[in-house]
Amino acid sequence: MRAKQLTALLTAAAMITGMCACGSSGEPAGSGSKDGGAAAAGVETTESGEIVKQDPFFKYEEPVTITTFFEISPTLENFKESDPDEIYFFQQMKEETNISLDYLWYAAKTADDSVQKKSMAIASGELPDFMLVNSAQLGMLAKTDLINRDMGDIFEAYASDDLIEWTTCEGMGAIKSATYDGEMIAIPLVSGSIDNTPMLWIRRDWMNNLGLEMPETMEELYDVMLAFKNDDPDGNGVDDTTGLTIHNDFLSTGMSDVVGLFNGFGAYPGAWVEDGNGGLTYGSTTKEARQALEYLAKMYQDGLIRVDFSSVDGTAASEELIGGTSGLFYGKMFCGGWPLMYGAQNDPSADWVALPLPSATGEPARPQTAISIEAYAVVSAKCEHPEAIVRMLNYFIEKSTAEKEEYNRCLVSYDGTTTNFPLMYIMLRNDYALKNLNAHYACMEAVEKEDPSALSGEPLAYYEAIMKYQDGDIAGGYMGQKIFGDDMSSYTVIDYYHQNDLVLLDAFYGEPTETMGQKLTLITDAVMEYYTKVIMGTDSLDRFDEFVAECNALGLDQITEEVNAWYLEQ
Amino acid sequence: MKLKTSLSRKIFLAADYIILALAVCLSLFPLIHILALSFSSAAAAAAGRVSIFPVDVTLDAYKYILGKAEFFRAFGISLLRVALGTAISLSLTILSAYAMSQPDRNFHARKYFVWVFLITMVFSGGMIPLFVVIKAVGIYNSIWALVLPGAVSAFNVVLMLNFFRGLPYALTESALIDGANHFQIMARIVVPISKPSLATVGLFTIVMHWNSWFDGMIYMSDTSKYPLQTYLRNVINSVDVAKMDLTMASAMNTLSQRTVTAAQIFIAIIPILLVYPALQKYFITGMTLGSVKE
Numbered sequence: 088m089r090a091k092q093l094t095a096l097l098t099a100a101a102m103i104t105g106m107c108a109c110g111s112s113g114e115p116a117g118s119g120s121k122d123g124g125a126a127a128a129g130v131e132t133t134e135s136g137e138i139v140k141q142d143p144f145f146k147y148e149e150p151v152t153i154t155t156f157f158e159i160s161p162t163l164e165n166f167k168e169s170d171p172d173e174i175y176f177f178q179q180m181k182e183e184t185n186i187s188l189d190y191l192w193y194a195a196k197t198a199d200d201s202v203q204k205k206s207m208a209i210a211s212g213e214l215p216d217f218m219l220v221n222s223a224q225l226g227m228l229a230k231t232d233l234i235n236r237d238m239g240d241i242f243e244a245y246a247s248d249d250l251i252e253w254t255t256c257e258g259m260g261a262i263k264s265a266t267y268d269g270e271m272i273a274i275p276l277v278s279g280s281i282d283n284t285p286m287l288w289i290r291r292d293w294m295n296n297l298g299l300e301m302p303e304t305m306e307e308l309y310d311v312m313l314a315f316k317n318d319d320p321d322g323n324g325v326d327d328t329t330g331l332t333i334h335n336d337f338l339s340t341g342m343s344d345v346v347g348l349f350n351g352f353g354a355y356p357g358a359w360v361e362d363g364n365g366g367l368t369y370g371s372t373t374k375e376a377r378q379a380l381e382y383l384a385k386m387y388q389d390g391l392i393r394v395d396f397s398s399v400d401g402t403a404a405s406e407e408l409i410g411g412t413s414g415l416f417y418g419k420m421f422c423g424g425w426p427l428m429y430g431a432q433n434d435p436s437a438d439w440v441a442l443p444l445p446s447a448t449g450e451p452a453r454p455q456t457a458i459s460i461e462a463y464a465v466v467s468a469k470c471e472h473p474e475a476i477v478r479m480l481n482y483f484i485e486k487s488t489a490e491k492e493e494y495n496r497c498l499v500s501y502d503g504t505t506t507n508f509p510l511m512y513i514m515l516r517n518d519y520a521l522k523n524l525n526a527h528y529a530c531m532e533a534v535e536k537e538d539p540s541a542l543s544g545e546p547l548a549y550y551e552a553i554m555k556y557q558d559g560d561i562a563g564g565y566m567g568q569k570i571f572g573d574d575m576s577s578y579t580v581i582d583y584y585h586q587n588d589l590v591l592l593d594a595f596y597g598e599p600t601e602t603m604g605q606k607l608t609l610i611t612d613a614v615m616e617y618y619t620k621v622i623m624g625t626d627s628l629d630r631f632d633e634f635v636a637e638c639n640a641l642g643l644d645q646i647t648e649e650v651n652a653w654y655l656e657q
Numbered sequence: 658m659k660l661k662t663s664l665s666r667k668i669f670l671a672a673d674y675i676i677l678a679l680a681v682c683l684s685l686f687p688l689i690h691i692l693a694l695s696f697s698s699a700a701a702a703a704a705g706r707v708s709i710f711p712v713d714v715t716l717d718a719y720k721y722i723l724g725k726a727e728f729f730r731a732f733g734i735s736l737l738r739v740a741l742g743t744a745i746s747l748s749l750t751i752l753s754a755y756a757m758s759q760p761d762r763n764f765h766a767r768k769y770f771v772w773v774f775l776i777t778m779v780f781s782g783g784m785i786p787l788f789v790v791i792k793a794v795g796i797y798n799s800i801w802a803l804v805l806p807g808a809v810s811a812f813n814v815v816l817m818l819n820f821f822r823g824l825p826y827a828l829t830e831s832a833l834i835d836g837a838n839h840f841q842i843m844a845r846i847v848v849p850i851s852k853p854s855l856a857t858v859g860l861f862t863i864v865m866h867w868n869s870w871f872d873g874m875i876y877m878s879d880t881s882k883y884p885l886q887t888y889l890r891n892v893i894n895s896v897d898v899a900k901m902d903l904t905m906a907s908a909m910n911t912l913s914q915r916t917v918t919a920a921q922i923f924i925a926i927i928p929i930l931l932v933y934p935a936l937q938k939y940f941i942t943g944m945t946l947g948s949v950k951e
């Protein structure tokens with residue numbers, strides 16, 4: 088019965104996905120073979136076992152308190168524990184739904200603090216009513232009876248159409264990744280994977296100084312790097328520039344990584360990609376990856392990469408970009424804000440622009456990314472009102488897409504100057520995959536018509552920043568212009584990826600397989616070690632096959648087998 | 658008569674001093690770098706232009722910290738923790754060490770109790786059981802969770818116990834004959850002549866309490882109750898590029914104040930810098946005195 092319900096949900100969602108122009112196709116999964124499970128408490132079923140849709144915007148008659156946790160983002164300076172309760176968003180939530188939140192603990196939003204506190208909660212078996220976990224923690228919880236396993240039914244009964252569309256906009260992967268043994272045990276909180284695609288950032292003023300053309304192939308890129316290194320692009324008469332900025336953890340995407348460079352060769356390190364024979368293969372050990380490595384090793388030999396890159400961390404790499412000694416790096420769309428905006432504060436003439444990935448294959452390069460699941464919302468088995476979690480998500484989406492007037496009422500200011508939707512106060516939230524791209528379109532239209540009256544909320548803020556930039560306040564409007572503007576900004580690149588359907592999603596999005604959990608870190612460490620050595624010239628590419636064999640010996644072939652077994656089931 | 662130093666001896670000494678000087682530079686450099694950062698302008702720091710001398714000297718970072726209530730609150734909690742923790746640790750350590758320093762003929766189960774302590778040096782219950790215990794006894798999210806769990810360190814007990822055993826037992830015996838009880842002997846005779854070992858154990862405890870951050874993180878459910886090092890740990894944590902998003906990127910202005918971070922680190926070092934010289938003279942004696950037994 089439950090399998091049937093899940094199938095129904097997936098089909099319903101797939102229909103909505105069809106309406107959403109996201110590219111990837113969702114197909115209903117339906118192989119969970121559990122039978123006879125009764126519907127979740129509070130979920131009505133018809134005689135044939137179909138779940139009756141409830142009003143997604145219902146209000147509890149009695150006040151309901153849901154316990155959870157609070158993650159203090161570093162953005163929230165001088166945070167007080169009473170702050171979240173005082174914002175309009177939560178006061179209105181109490182008004183409209185009769186739900187209020189009680190925070191059992193407060194943690195700083197840093198890698199260890201928050202993760203540790205959650206792990207302690209899991210380990211000691213005392214979960215708050217709902218909590219957000221990562222996929223490893225979800226896998227752990229899946230084996231326990233600490234969490235409510237009927238979330239699929241509850242989600243189906245109470246989720247608003249918007250919530251289903253947001254969750255499934257990029258296909259069924261998100262829901263499937265929260266499904267264990269045919270049961271959806273958590274609500275995946277998604278964001279836009281397209282926002283996480285790599286692109287090439289380049290100093291246009293340097294290009295103009297040297298009279299160069301924007302690179303489209305890897306060969307052209309190499310010439311640009313040589314010129315940036317050797318031809319004094321900043322014209323200060325000192326040999327202080329570098330070819331390409333990379334940092335020591337160069338396969339972790341964000342800023343100054345080389346994943347985009349690998350993609351230019353059709354290599355997808357760390358991702359599972361189709362091998363052309365109907366199976367999946369690991370992107371770090373392909374022959375395309377070898378070509379990319381060869382390119383990088385040559386770059387290092389020619390002095391285009393810092394000699395000591397293997398001891399340069401993200402912060403140090405950003406210093407290079409801010410300090411104006413580098414004019415080229417691979418990064419995500421946010422780089423237009425940090426670090427580049429701070430570079431513009433130092434030197435307003437630093438005119439960074441974003442380019443689609445140059446390619447070595449003759450075909451346009453496909454930027455790699457993964458389905459973007461920010462977290463999984465798990466609900467404690469002891470929680471008496473599991474549907475309240477779905478209700479709050481409905482409420483969140485309702486408010487974050489509200490009409491101008493209501494939306495503006497929700498806005499808060501973190502630093503006293505700009506106003507934002509209070510995302511930093513809201514733990515339970517997700518994101519529409521194309522939200523930022525749509526904001527870019529809206530901005531473009533307003534810029535063209537010189538009329539922002541149709542804009543509200545975030546797009547309006549971006550529009551105002553673009554106007555600031557165009558009025559000469561370079562540093563003040565830099566972020567808006569470089570990310571959302573019309574002139575070779577992050578989103579003109581992402582728009583290009585989107586229009587041409589170039590984004591390549593990691594094909595594996597399930598629960599980490601058994602061997603993966605045990606051995607993948609060993610393998611990624613081995614990959615990083617070998618790659619770093621090859622780039623620095625202390626290990627040879629002739630040993631590449633040997634390196635692949637080593638990875639297999641470490642468990643890669645076993646993992647590949649498991650991943651392919653998973654892939655067959657999809 | 659003056660001893661003639663051979664050439665090889667001179668070379669050895671020269672090499673010695675050079676190596677030691679390098680080691681000193683190595684350990685001083687990070688400290689000086691942090692100090693220089695804290696006095697530099699934010700722009701110079703973000704662009705990585707500061708090494709051992711401040712660039713664009715300014716006191717902005719320190720002025721900013723003066724207005725940062727969280728920092729001083731965390732600082733206060735750490736001071737309280739050190740005071741409370743050291744007092745509790747020292748008294749408990751003295752009590753257990755004194756009892757176990759008695760000769761076997763007076764305290765038959767002595768060996769058994771020593772073993773009870775020694776076992777905890779090798780085996781521990783682990784993090785989760787400890788966490789569960791702390792929650793169950795009701796000290797979770799209070800200062801006691803930082804002070805009580807590590808109050809008696811077996812290592813310190815053994816150190817002090819050996820020191821006590823090194824004292825002439827005749828002192829205790831004569832006091833017993835004069836009619837003193839054990840508590841009086843401990844308080845009036847043994848403790849006053851054990852200053853080196855008290856200073857050593859005290860210093861260990863102070864430094865341990867001042868430096869630990871992990872317990873603050875897992876036992877405190879309010880960030881406003883974090884001790885200084887836990888607070889700093891969260892402030893210093895370098896930017897996680899992989900987790901960066903638009904909101905974070907736009908807020909990096911306040912986050913990337915490396916100068917402020919540097920100033921906070923520097924202020925946090927000061928108390929320990931002050932404690933060390935005061936206790937240094939006892940330190941070496943305290944470590945080794947108990948180690949030789951007749």
